[in-house]
Amino acid sequence: MRKKSEERRQAMIDIAAEVFNEIGFEGASMAVISARIGGSKATLYNYFSSKEEIFVEVMLKQVGCQFENVFTALQDEDDLRAALLQLAIHYLSVVLKPDVVAVKRLAMYYAGKSELGPLLYERGPKRGWTRISEFLKFKMEQGELQSSDSWIAALQFRSLVEAEWVDVRMLNVVTTVSPAKIKISAARAVDSFIRMHEVRPSV
Template sequence: MRKKTEERRQAILDAAERVFQQVGFERASMAQICSEVGFSKATLYSYFNSKDELFFDVMMAAASAEFEATKSLLDHSSDDARAVLLAYGRQYLTVLYSPRVQAIRRLMATEGNRGDLGRRCFEFGPEKGQNIVAGYLKTLMDKGVLREARPLLLSQQLHSLLEAEWIEQFMFGVLGELSASQFAAATGDAVDTFLRAWRPA
């Protein structure tokens, strides 16, 4: 029974994601989502109390598993910080610039100013991720691999460097498909720049 419940919930999330991407949050209705998934309104509301709640869960479900797997690459026990950051950076960019996550980010940029929706998504997604990376960077500071600084600031700088080559193209909707070799090259440049800036003299 639990499996069937989870399958229904996922089916609703998948249908809602399609509808939100097709017409946007404002124009989307619970009735459209019901039609897309083939469930009654009663069934839909038994899983999600409102369109805002459904939208939030769509945002989080879209990439949470992939990002959690990415964060698991931050091996605090490894003595090779560059190798750890390279592995993390490549996977981070692979997830971030996948077609699905790009679509979700664009949708979030458009709809995030609705009430506290943007704040909730930021706290659950980017802010949580930045803090996890900050924890790893603090470990590197404690080992003497990096100079002492605010760990969260360094995390923000690292993520900015990783995206630096493509963020403006992404924002203006002119970014083409990216390859694994491009992710690897951009990660290498970003990590080396970051380490040159923050390793002890």
């Protein structure tokens, strides 16, 4: 029974995605989505508390699995630089994809118009970068990085990785970035991060 309920929920998300793509977030409503699904609003509310929650689920289903692979990549590499380089390359490769850029643009547009922004942040970026923070904290405890606030360090790493390409890609100044350029850029970001946080000998 639980499996059928989850299948029903996923089917609702797929139908809601069609509605959002056709008429946009603002034009859609729980009534419109439930009508498209073929059930009542009460049934829809049994699965989702709001239109914003459904929209977040749609976004996460469309691009979330790609980021999941990015953040789990750290588990397979013990060497600090190699792990960070692999993470940076994978992250940039995903975040610069057309479908991910489109979803991010949409999320930023609607973030100030509803509770969508906080919901998406909690379910998406915060979860992913919390994993990076935990990895960095472990490396600090192992003495491979200077001890500091690991959450701040994770955000600094993200900023360095995104610095060369994300803004120009989001604003369509650049439409494609080759794998070779991503690797070079990622290496620069990782080297800068390690220099910032390397363990310095006590004087």
